[in-house]
Amino acid sequence: MKTWFANLKIARKLMLGFLMVTILGIIVGVVGIINVSSLSQSQQATYNECTMGILYSEQAKSAFLDIRVAIRDMYINYGLDKTQYYDRIAADQKTIDDLLSQYGQGLSTDEDRQIFGTMQTSYEAYKGVIDELVDTAKSDKPGMIFLRTLENSQEVANSASEGFEAVAQYNQRMASEQIARDMASARLATYVLIGVLVASAALALVISTVISGGISRPMQKFAAFAKLLADGDMEVDKVIGEKEKLLYLRKDEVGVLAASFDKVIASTLELTEKTKAVAEGDLTVEMTVRSEADVLGMALTDLVEKFHMLTSSIITAADQVASGAELVSNSSLELSQGATEQASSVQQLTASLEQVASQTQMNARSAEEANGYSKEAKKEAESGNRQMADMLRAMDEINISSSSINKIIKVIDDIAFQTNILALNAAVEAARAGQYGKGFAVVAEEVRTLAAKSAQAAKETTDLIEGSIHKVETGTKIANETADVLARIVAQVSKVADLIEGITAASDEQAAAIEQINQGVQQVSQVVQSNAATSEESAAASEELSSQAAALKESVSVFKIRLGHSAPPADDEDAAIPVRLAAVSAGGTEFGKY
Missing domain, CATH: 1.20.120.1730 (Four Helix Bundle (Hemerythrin (Met), subunit A))
Structure with a gap:
């Protein structure tokens, strides 16, 4: 069971x-x-x-x-x-x-x-x-x-x-x-x-x-073995006992997995031995490809082939690097001399640009001051225009008040006229009264005299007020004309202020642009000086590169390539030819055998 x-x-x-x-x-x-x-x-x-x-x-x-x-x-x-x-x-x-x-x-x-x-x-x-x-x-x-x-x-x-x-x-x-x-x-x-x-x-x-x-x-157990395999440790007896070695006999997925692990162990040991040979410099080894789906086997085979080709290419490239380094050294010296001359020219150009930038900044400051003055003039003109408008309103109010006073005086004149008539009637009645009306007649005469004086005063006041109204009208006309002139002055001052403000902005932009140009020229000067120093360093590095190329050819001579010969020495350029790899085989095993 x-x-x-x-x-x-x-x-x-x-x-x-x-x-x-x-x-x-x-x-x-x-x-x-x-x-x-x-x-x-x-x-x-x-x-x-x-x-x-x-x-x-x-x-x-x-x-x-x-x-x-x-x-x-x-x-x-x-x-x-x-x-x-x-x-x-x-x-x-x-x-x-x-x-x-x-x-x-x-x-x-x-x-x-x-x-x-x-x-x-x-x-x-x-x-x-x-x-x-x-x-x-x-x-x-x-x-x-x-x-x-x-x-x-x-x-x-x-x-x-x-x-x-x-x-x-x-x-x-x-x-x-x-x-x-x-x-x-x-x-x-x-x-x-x-x-x-x-x-x-x-x-x-x-x-x-x-x-x-x-x-x-x-x-x-499989996980523990996989961890060992991931760490590169092939001693499976550390985690697998005698009982687990028989797991491949089971008919379920566990048995299938145990059998697969047996194959993994055998193939991994074989790859390990061949990889060791490649690591020791033997590029004649031929890696075993277990199947068309063996990505690792095909990748290692391709790696060995490419490594073989790379070794040969390194030797050839080392000679080319040595000759190219000499050319680079000569060119670097010439470039260094030209860069020194350019640096001197750039310094002169930088001094001229600094003078232009200083003059432009002075122009910008003068434009800013003129802009401030124009703005103040604009404010004063606007203030005068507002005061003139206030004066016009005041004169209109004087006109209105004069008209009201004129009406009042007319009323006074009518009262004086009626008073005069009443005094006349009173005198007539006093005459009719005879002796008894003498006192009343005297009073009526005084009232009549007072009424005449009031009418005369009202007439004179009316003349004065009419004259004032005429003069106010004349002053109003002149004030209106003055207000129109001030308005035109304000408009012209505003245009002048806008123009000066535009000049100020343009001067600022020009100063900023010249400053940027100056900075750019300084950067070019720095780059030219840096190029000169770099050219000298390149010449020195080229000489060092030549010696390194010779050392590189000497280093790759340890690899065994084509026909079993060692890589050619540093002065032999014709020995790097690709070859097929020799095969190394390993026997199969079962899970738990190793």
């Missing part, structure tokens, strides 16, 4: 494990569904037998108490209209009858039937008392008769009330007992479910341990 399970494919092992876990989950689910269904049925029974019984009994008890309250209120208000109490009692009786009918349909035990029967009997007796009280009230009998009937019915009413109370208490007791039974059932279901879950978890743990162990332990 163990061998059969070990030879199963990993996919089938995982499917078997998941199937077992699924079966355990189904068992847990079935047990849970059964317990939940049982609890649901129990809760439904509790609702039907107890909860609804409590609801019906409490509502019936409330309606019964409402009937007793209505009878009390009817007695208190006995002398008034009692129709509302009749309707109220009838509605409560109907409610109680409906509730008792519904409650009677759900009776489940003999005790319940007995308590319900006792309560119903007491209530039927009390209904007779209710009918008697209602009839007494409807027949308008004295209140004492109603009170006597009410007092005689107290025992019956109390008996009915106790019956309702007994039914309510019974249902509450039954509900408490049923809830206790449901809680016990729930605890039992919980224990059963916990037990099933624990058993399922333990079984799932065993299954997962067996499956994961059969997969993870070999994989851990």
Whole structure:
């Protein structure tokens, strides 16, 4: 059984494990569904037998108490209209009858039937008392008769009330007992479910341990071996035991992987030996290509071929570098002399540019000062224009005031004229009065004289004001013309300020451009000087390069190329010819053999 399970494919092992876990989950689910269904049925029974019984009994008890309250209120208000109490009692009786009918349909035990029967009997007796009280009230009998009937019915009413109370208490007791039974059932279901879950978890743990162990332990060994291989260590006995050496006999993916590792070990050892030979300078080695998909083998073969060609090319290139270095040295000397002459010319050009830059900066500063003066003139012209506008507004106000004064003087002139007429009339009347009117005549004469003087003063004032108005109009015309001239001056000053500002900006840009040119020339000077120094250094480096090329040819002479001869010495240029590589083979092995 163990061998059969070990030879199963990993996919089938995982499917078997998941199937077992699924079966355990189904068992847990079935047990849970059964317990939940049982609890649901129990809760439904509790609702039907107890909860609804409590609801019906409490509502019936409330309606019964409402009937007793209505009878009390009817007695208190006995002398008034009692129709509302009749309707109220009838509605409560109907409610109680409906509730008792519904409650009677759900009776489940003999005790319940007995308590319900006792309560119903007491209530039927009390209904007779209710009918008697209602009839007494409807027949308008004295209140004492109603009170006597009410007092005689107290025992019956109390008996009915106790019956309702007994039914309510019974249902509450039954509900408490049923809830206790449901809680016990729930605890039992919980224990059963916990037990099933624990058993399922333990079984799932065993299954997962067996499956994961059969997969993870070999994989851990493979991973440890792969780590050794990645580090270049081929001593697999460090991580592989005798048991793991037989893994290639398994029929699952682990066995296939073990067999593949055997091939990897053999091919890696072979490549190692050949690579060592190449590292020692033997370029005649031929690398083994295991298949068309052997990228590493083909890459190493290509590497050896190219390395062989590179070695030959290095020898030839070293001679070319030596001759070229001599040419570079001569050219560098000539370049150094030319760079020195250029540096002298550039320095003279730099001095001239500095003078031009200084003059341009002075022009820019002068333009900035002129721009400041023009802006100040523009502000003064605008200020004069505003003051002239204020003066025009003031003269307009003077005109308006003069017109108003002229109207007032005309009114004064009219008053003087009317006063003169009144004085004349007063003199006439004084003359008619004779001796008695002499005093009044004197006063009238004085008033007439005063009126004449007022008219003369008003006329003179009018002439003066008219003259002032004429002069103000003339001044206004002149001020308007002056304002127009100032406006044109402001416009011209603004244009001049804009032109000067443009000149200032252009001067600044010109100064900046000349400064950039100066910097550029200085940089060119630095570059020319640097070129001169570099040329001298290049000449020295060329001589050093010649000696290095000779040393390089001497270094590559250690490689074995073409026909098994060593690379030619530094003075032999015709020995570098490509050759085919010799083969080196290695035997196969199995995983764990090395």
